[in-house]
Amino acid sequence: MQKILNALSSAWDATTESQVWKSIFRHGAVSSNRNRVLVMMSNVFLHLHPVKSRKAGIKLRYTWCMGGITFFLFLVLTFTGLLLMFYYRPTVEYAYADIIDLGEHVPLGVMREIHRWGAHAMVITVWLHMFRVFMTGSYKPPREFNWGVGVILLVLTLLLSFTGYLLPWDQLAIWAITVGSNMARATPLLGTEGPLTAALKLGDINIINAGNDARFALLGARSVGENTLLRFYVLHCVGLPLAAALLMAVHFWRVRKDGGISGPM
Amino acid sequence: MELFKNLINWASGPTVLFTLATVAFVLSLKYTQIWSKKVAYLGFVVMTAFYFLSMFDPNFYLIVAKPDNVPITFVLFLVAFFTWYSLYQGVENDKRIAVGEEVLEKQEQEKVWVWPDLVYTELLCMVLLSIGLMVWSILLDAPLEQPANPADSPNPSKAPWYFLGLQEMLVYFDPWLAGVVFPTLIVVGLMVIPYIDTNPKGNGYFTLKERKAEIAIFLYGFLILWVLLVISGTFLRGPNWNFFGPYEYWDQHRVEPLLNVNVSDFFWVQLLNRPLPSNPFLREFLGVILTVVYVGVLPVLMARPKDKLPGFLKWASLHGYYERMGSARYYVGVSLFLLMMSLPIKMYLRWAFNLKYIVAFPEIFFNI
Amino acid sequence: MAKPAPGHAHDINGLNVVFGISAIALFLTTVWMVWDDYSREWKQYQREFVGMERSLTAQQIQDADAAVNQRELQRVETELAAAAEEVAAKSEEIRELEATLEGLNDQWTLADIEERRLKALYDSEKFFYDDGVAGKIVPFGKRIDQETFDVREAEFFGARDLRISTEFERDQVQRSIRDARARVTALNGERDALTQQATLLRRKANAIAVNVPNTFRNLPMVDFIDPSIEVQQVLVQNVTEDLNFTKVPRIDRCQTCHLGIDNPDYADAEQPFRTHPDLDLYVSGESKHPRDSFGCTSCHEGRGRSLDFVGVVHTPQNEEQEHEWVEKYDWKEDHYWDKPMYPNGMAQGGCQKCHGDQVLIPGAEEFNNSRQLYEAAGCWGCHNTVGFENRRKVGPNLEHVVAKTTPEWAARWVKDPKSFKQSTYMPRFWNLENNLDEEIGARNQTEVSAIVAYIYDKAKPLAYGVVPAGDSDRGRELVDTVGCLGCHVTEESNLAEVDWYRKRGASLAGVGTKVNREFLYNWVKDPKHYWEDTFMPDLRLTDREAADVTAYLMTLRNETFEQLPVPQIDSGALDEITLEFLRTGLPAAQAEERLGAMSSDEKTLYAGERLILRYGCFGCHDIEGFENAQKIGVDLSTWGSKMVTRLDFGYVDLPHTRQAWLENKLRDPRSYDRDKVKSPPEKLRMGYFGFNDEEINALTTKVLGQTREELPFEAQKGLSARESYAEDARRLIHEYNCRGCHIVDGFGGGIYETEVMTEDVGFRPPNLNSQGARTHAEWLFNFLKEPSEVRFWLNVRMPTFHFTDEQLNTLVQGFMAMDGTQPFKSTQAVPVDGETIRIGSQLLDRLQCERCHLAGAAGSMEASQLAPSFRLTGERLREDWLVDWMKDPQTITPGTQMPQFWPLDDDGNFITPLPDVLGGDAEAQMRAVASYLMRYSE
């Protein structure tokens, strides 16, 4: 017995001392302060954090971890969304059927549930994150700019959820999008039913009409249809996540650069 | 029991609910001692009991248990909890400031290692959240209704829940305002907050006293004009966008009067007892004046010191702010504030006078 | 949690505990998620079914083993042993041959390699040689001159010959070896054939046995390798699914649970495993509706892609089943699918999606009934329905009603038709839930009276002469025998048992109360004088017969009805009604003024006209002034797709489904007004038809099946030219109710149940099976135009329908098409000589045909023993058919007394009773008889 354990122990040592192991983990066990620094510096995922942080800012009482949770939800949604893309085809013929199939027979079709509930949860956590930041006055100098970035991220979150809402192509989806997108028709100057649009005329030609107004740009058609589905799909899967990821990078970077998690000035 | 349900149904009506919520909001900021642990426990017990008992009502259950409405229940509880939590901490800090102590956050300025203290809690959050999400997903199937049918719109047709505040605004404003201008202004308004809020205090810690006006305005916008409208839009708006109490059956055939009149009708028809003038500008002149006064003249007036204002407007003087903020910040801030307040104002005008439009130029889709 | 250590924000030890617990929870949740995903309702059904399969197969193996012909097996085994010995004896020889074969195989391999090598060279060189010949530029070193090429060619063909000749030799040796063993091989094959059934079954039993591999393959996470528990589905390309303007390939997974659906062994199994009824028509590959081409939901509806009981939207048949399902499957209404499955018993509503135009769909009895009821009850009179356009209205023309009956009778009748006769489909509009007599009796009476007054005001009298007196007893006998009962009943005491076709004409119960003598006399003589479009035919009654029939029918009275009070106009109610109508177009003051200026008659006629418009009387009756009025009801053509949320359930407590709404509407048409405040013009107005449960079920089946789903053209039942001829004829046959007397296509023969015809089946009108093949087109044409006597002993008369030439042609062509014959056909196809004729005549005598086929005067014979005279044969019948008839009379006319003189033996050959004639050739004998009959004269 003793021998076996000793052998295991030396095998473990041999592993941790091998070139391979050392090339991956640049530091020893995170028990010394030096290694605490090293782990934060050498790990790409952890280096978003500073090495040390104010005690108040680390406490859940203060941050509620809402920003972190939101980011984690974004990762969960990216992962499940990626998987869902393997089974979902954004066409009017198949979209609905594919969603049925996800529920009926696709192995681990529960991915769709995780994706949907995660999306709802993310909207809530984004709100609460903003709420917390406001309540602690953390938007005040020097963090004004980052608050602005955060507001845009909030809008992107809503848009991501909104574009995803259409994809199941059921009654809930198309009518929610129809209702939601009809407002674009009333954009001043840019929507057919917007104020002052009627003034935009060139002879008899209405420059803004149902075939080219703001709503058309959103839907890719005069009413929610095949083009809308494709358009929303592309936005949902590529356009908006990219924009969000980019702004998130800015957001996190600025958290660090603006003095870390806020605290009393 | 029936009486109680009827009472709740009555209290959920838009007028009553909105008024009650506004009054409660104002009182809660005035008597800050209610933000205590005891009240929180009590509130939690009452809300949970209300929810639990209401589940036995089939109509309540039908609406609350709809899969896509489940997040709204979370919103209800989470927003309530965090509002309490932030204000509770703010009130605690205020007490400390009052007796000259440091705020809690300031006492913990000492720096600690991120590994393991922060990283560990983050990991725990991830694990717990994953568990929560998986359990939620196993227990509750995502909704899938009938296949899309462009020819048959379900009644009611609702936007996704987080946009129901906007959809609710659409009841009171034309789409170009509620659907385009206001959302844009909400986003812009949020973004300019750091630039118009010049109060140097309350940066990085919870407080209420030191930022009372900012917090009051923000909370009113967030809690009453957004979250409350989302919740009522989800749970209380039924077929034909009629209001239904939480215990009422959503009857497709229920009819409610929708007799809306414009300011021009009040002025020309009811006051002067003559038909509307055919010239639209003459027709709408009163509404235009009112609007211009509200958005253009009122901010200027409010910037003046109290003694230079007519008596009935003295209370509204914001001269202090004007002085402190400078004119640019002041005007941006006040305009945004007035626009925000235009929603409750319009709501009350609607409920009180069935007012539809203050200015109505249907010819060019320009209605306010 | 303890206090954090110095330098820390948290108590790390405490966090460790939290982490440990939450990691366990995370693991358990993950496992739970995987398990939840794995354990599905349908898998349990498949496990259960495999269990059933196991015991069934075990049983079948036993049966198959028992069924093996042991004696035969024994013989084969013995012979096999002998043959094996023979082979053994030749073993030396065979071994030698095998050695030779081995050598040849080696040779062949070498030859083959050489041939391929040379072929590759040859192919390539040929290409460049050709290029060279054609004058193309050939790369250096590749140019081939003719000489080289010829050499190569010779080489290659030489190698090929060598290979072929080796092959030839090898084949010969192989054949010799095979021949030596031929007997053993053959016997082995015989033995295998004998036990094949059992062997196949054993293989199957093996595949479904409980063992480690079969368990492993269905375990979670590995069940993608080769699972035996898996989703079964049909992908139907043609019969697409209509998802609101989008056509989607239909995928039905029903068989994932309904595992025994196409297996007749499970006819008595519990659901979901039970076999589909009528596999010859549905599901099986050989049927007309194979599962692989139609799926399940194209007929049954429901969400075929789903795999759980609730998700596929099963619909319970009744409340009892609903309770059972709720218990067993947690069933609930699924509102998220617009096409719920038809409940058991209503699935035939789906037939009309493809067979919508057919008059009768063979095999779809329930649907046929529902469609006939829909038609007869005149639903389409008020509700526009695709397939019922441009039809004659179901109710009688009221143009001359004044000549037929009195306004008093009419008013009582309109007020409550069922009080006069039970069988009528005329609905009642008054004294219903929303206009009870006890509440607004005066108004109801006034409405009825005003309507009758309007109709009588517009009606034109007819001039009738004096009607001769008749004898009612003779009249009664005529009615009983001459054929009236094919379409009418004279009493209503046992309506439920009366054949459907006999109820198509108006019931004659109480007719004496209803009509006057003059009208009746003229009507039975010539119905078209009163109503051009009537389907009532002319039975060619003589004046005296008509007088007798009239006398008899006038004795059929409904005394209770005569005692009923006649609805009267109440002037107050009349003013109220008139004013209501006036107010719709006029301001109150003017309306009042107008009302004041109207005389009482004017008010009555005005109100009557408006009321007819309101109640839609013109939907079923031709009424002057309403020729272009629009149908008053909802269009039902696509009602089966109507959104449930569009239906007003009022305050009636019902499940929110189309089916429940419709059933209740038919049962109680005004119930959705219950507890509502409505002014009279707003009230629901559908009449009360008094349908029974069965009828309600039938109509619901029909209407639920009227969906907006458009199936692609390929899926529709397209009619060939021949089928559409038959279909046109069937429509006429249906309209004129030929089936009241005759059996056509296996349906009908209503009159057979009357007393006279049950006593002696010989008095029945003929079964028209094979009518098209039976008669000449010309004869049939003339007969339908002017019926002539064929069966002299029949009392029942073929009526004169006064068909137009177009209708006659349609009928003749249709009958021919139904039997696959041509209207005109050469009758001289069979060459005849005098000898054949003579033999035919001789056979006729020897078989004593003319004992039954009499020319007249039945003597002591009973009607059922009599047969048509041969005198008509040549003109009437076809020769081919005569032979068919002699071969098998029972198939053509079941129950006929015609003997089968040439019966069949076990091998399907005819046995002749007269072996001495024509060398005993039965067919030739029959032909001879037929040839003779075609030329028959006394």
Place this chain on the structure above:
Amino acid sequence: MAEEEKKSTEAGEKPAAKKAVKKKEVTRRGFNWLALGWTFFAAATAAGLTATGRFMFPNVLTEPPSSFKAGLPTDFAIGVVDTRFKESFRVWIVRNEEGMYALSTICTHLGCTPNWLEAENKFKCPCHGSGFYMSGINFEGPAPRPLERHRIVLAEDGQVLIDKSRIYKQEAGQWNDPESFLGLA
């Protein structure tokens, strides 16, 4: 440093825990929880990833099933290549004197679909000219080996059942397998 660690490690402790044991503040109780936590965390992650891998293998496909019934043996004429199932199932069914076999319609060269040329009594691939005899043996062009055969047996109801998921290659000697050829002597 590793030397030191080794020395300080008490014999008998699992190596995985070693990292933790060095932390001074970690008590024995905490160390157990931590190890337990990481073990289950790793297990959960592994289970989750395995399940995700399983996600990539659908339970049902909307493509023609791999096995099908082609009718009774008597439906097939002797010496004729039956092309009815070429489009729907990518299979030729050939009936000869001795029995039947099912040939894959995939050319063994580069996967094109050859055509059956009735007049020339051969399968000819249009892509690169490979030719095959009726038996499936290649005889011309670049195809390196004969066409593949599929499993062909009699189903319980006497119909010919073809299972495309099983293939038999001549060059591997698999054409001798009893299920590669349906004997109908």
